Amino acid sequence: MCDVCGCAGGEDLVRVEVMHSLLHDNDHQAAHNRAHFAEAGVLVVNLMSSPGAGKTRLLEATIQALRGRLTIAVIEGDLETENDARRIRAAGAQAVQITTGTACHLDARMVHAALHRIDLGPVDVLFIENVGNLVCPACFDLGQHRNVVLLSVTEGDDKPEKYPVMFRAADLMTVTKLDLMDAVGDFSPAVATRHLRALASAAPVLEISARSGAGMEAWIDWLVAERARCG
Amino acid sequence: MCDVCGCAGGEDLVRVEVMHSLLHDNDHQAAHNRAHFAEAGVLVVNLMSSPGAGKTRLLEATIQALRGRLTIAVIEGDLETENDARRIRAAGAQAVQITTGTACHLDARMVHAALHRIDLGPVDVLFIENVGNLVCPACFDLGQHRNVVLLSVTEGDDKPEKYPVMFRAADLMTVTKLDLMDAVGDFSPAVATRHLRALASAAPVLEISARSGAGMEAWIDWLVAERARCG
Secondary structure, three states: OOOOOOOOOOOOOOOOOOOHHHHHHHHHHHHHHHHHHHHHOOEEEEEEOOOOOOHHHHHHHHHHHHOOOOOEEEEEEEOOOOHHHHHHHHOOOEEEEEEOOOOOOOOHHHHHHHHOOOOOOOOOEEEEEOOOOOOHHHHOOOOOOEEEEEEEHHHOOOHHHHOHHHHHOOOEEEEEOHHHHHHHOOOOHHHHHHHHHOOOOOOOEEEOOOOOOOOHHHHHHHHHHHHHHHO | OOOOOOOOOOOOOOOOOOOHHHHHHHHHHHHHHHHHHHHHOOEEEEEEOOOOOOHHHHHHHHHHHHOOOOOEEEEEEEOOOOHHHHHHHHOOOEEEEEEOOOOOOOOHHHHHHHHOOOOOOOOOEEEEEOOOOOOHHHHOOOOOOEEEEEEEHHHOOOHHHHOHHHHHOOOEEEEEOHHHHHHHOOOOHHHHHHHHHOOOOOOOEEEOOOOOOOOHHHHHHHHHHHHHHHO
């Protein structure tokens, strides 16, 4: 019993269900986006991670590595700024920026609106760089074929255990910023993978440094194989 | 015009307003929590950041630094696991773990339920370690006196610009993992501070490495001063 308010203490945590109908509408729009992607014959990859895990840096390196082989375009999601879209264009690919204002994730309707600002004709792989957030984006289907979740070595190898909804949604987990592993000192890719497996996920795990180029070949091979399968 | 669906393209992004009444109820509960805190004479600090920015590590170092001077307790928020509460108890402070399941933030009701599992009597400073998320937690008042936002040097100095809602809410910004700054190579505390000031924030900025101890003294001084002011 609480002295100040007289209310009962204990385990009365609340679960809010307000999102239900919103998610239903989103699934409908996502299915529609999928029809767009099938029509264009494009592989669509949704990139998700914490803020600053290296999504844009990985995309810059990917555009560079695939030049002359596959054509990339990017839908960028951020609360504010066009910075990431500018970086992608400077790297030589089409980019459309969605600024969500206060929204913590992209939804299928935002992506659909962005599709009308991209020429999908020449595109082989469309990346959607979601808002940096290891929770909410996992709950919104955008119509993508694959989810790729980045985990940078600076965040700690416990993250799949602590953010299970996100990591369960991953079709591929990439351990990024491999070049910082020695400086960090206490990140184990094996431990991160063990936590992923504990979620009953069989998703492959790739260790990458976009800065040094380490692991980029396996990432490119994965993309090319997925493109052959889904695009 | 869209070939697949015939719908209008362009800027028809949607703003969802479903959160309004939820936030109203939350504000009411937060005011109630504030009454609890005033009754107990405790300073309450809400720690927010991206996943893996070093919130728990900073708390461990803070408990150590304040031993015999101020008594700390911690409410831990995570989607899953009791790991952080265990770390805090091992460091010698009371800790209560809230596991939110799929919820991306703590709300005032969750905190209130946790209050009934803490003995606030001997406590001088109560930290609420929010869910690792640089977006959603900023929108929910928990009844705290101060918001502290951590920005680790590995995340990039552009984050205040890209996540303005969170950084506008900060009463103090701490740049963490200072010991990794050389390895990262492209983080400038001055640039991060400039982006913070562009949000019309006058919040102080402290540079800290919980690992090396650099900057801990200024952080402790800030806490002691705020405790004198609010507790």
